[in-house]
Amino acid sequence: ENFVQDDPACAPACNGQRACGFPGKDKDCGTKFCNSKEVAGRFACNGAGLCDLDIAACDAYSCKGDACGTTCAATDDCLETHFCNAQGKCQPKLGNGIECTLPTQCGSGFCVEGVCCNSGCSDLGGTCKSPGKVGQCICPTCPNGTCRLFYRDSDGDGFGDKDGNLGTNTAVIGCVGQPPPVGYKDRADDCDDGDANVFPGQTQWFATASAGKGTFDYNCSGKVDKELPEFPGGSCTFCGPPKTCATATTCTTANTQAVLSCQLGSYLCGINPIKFCDGCGRNGFTSNTEGFRAAIQCGQSSTYYTCGSCTLAGGTVKGGSTASRQQRCH
Structure with missing residues (x-):
């Protein structure tokens, strides 16, 4: 991307009534851009006659085009910590126990029985509206009232299926504080439960895709890392x-x-x-x-x-x- 930077725009100005001065950060002198969804960048005068790079974090609205937004029409218009309310404003996500209509409104990502909950409780046979514990998933069948899922470890590598769920019989309901059944694990972090070489933290390198899902993401990082560096079009200079x-x-x-x-x-x-x-x-x-x-x-x-x-x-x-x-x- 081409950036424009105009130092002459930051030259001192005199109005005949007061001492000459350099423009400050409120004056643009070049390109404005989004450095990321959370950060906006611009070239602004630095108060000393130079056009300098200025980076600012967005408060609630996503950076789109070349600046942080001021209104919203969808969740993507807001930062991950906010949601778009009915008034078109980005509002901080709600805490557990607060009334909700959509999961995107909750910091936990779960809206159960009309309140933000600490888990997808209805899938576990529990409730999020127990008196005195609204927003907490309570399961009557568990001694301490708290239930959870355990995830199948089909390949025996010690890590539970990342996609484990009750519908596919790759997860079972259990109680917090109790050990998982044989063949199941506490955590769901194995991105390919059909190959024992695929698990979080894998450090070995492989030349063939995994036997389960056919992935090269053997360390479950969410991306494929290559062992040797590549410089397309490069030359020894x-x-x-x-x-x-x-x-x-x-x-x-x-x-x-x-x-x-x-x-x-x-x-x-x-x-x-x-x-x-x-x-x-x-x-x-x-x-x-x-x-x-x-x-x-x-x-x-x-x-x-x-x-x-x-x-x-x-x-x-x-x-x-x-x-x-x-x-x-x-």
Whole structure:
């Protein structure tokens, strides 16, 4: 995305009645944008004559377009901590025991018997309206009055089925404080209960999809992580020295290591050279000396590049190598 930053807009102004002064943060001097659903960004004068990047958290409304909203028509118009009420305003989600009409109105995500409840109680055969305990799921069949679900562990890896429920017989009702039945677990965090290699915290890498759901998300993180780095379109080049935006194609100093990607440093330099232009490999910018030059699917093999280094200042890249490597995932 292209950002506009206009320092001249922050020049001092004089009106002939008082001392000249620089515009403050209330004056825009460039692009406005949404950094995320919760955060809005803009370029504003800093009171010292420069156009600076200003980041502000949204209060209740989601950031859409280029600013935090001021009204709502749907739940998505509000932050995760709020819901859109009948007046078109984002209101904080309700606590347990407060009257509700929809689950999205409740901080717990459960609206049972017209009140926000600490669980989906009706599925457990309990009630959320016991006198003195409104908003708490109470089960008459349990000694302490509190019931819960236990989740089937079909593959025996010690983790319960993430999708376990009563309708598919992958969960059973039990009581809080009592151990789960044989073959069931307290927690539902196994994203593939048909393969014992798939479970939260898995650190091994795999070249074939799981036997159950055919996933490569072996550690149940919600995404697929790849073992080896990838830089589509990358090449072994040299980043410029600190405080420069260019990517040099020859060595700047003796024994300098070439890298496969300087794009992030150059991109940030284009946004705000004063703040971000600090070269590749500094301030957390990526500086890698090996990787694939294309996106490789899990289990596939391709040419893997290792960059060389300089022997003399101003020399050419030497010592680079290639090899066929397989991309494994989890």
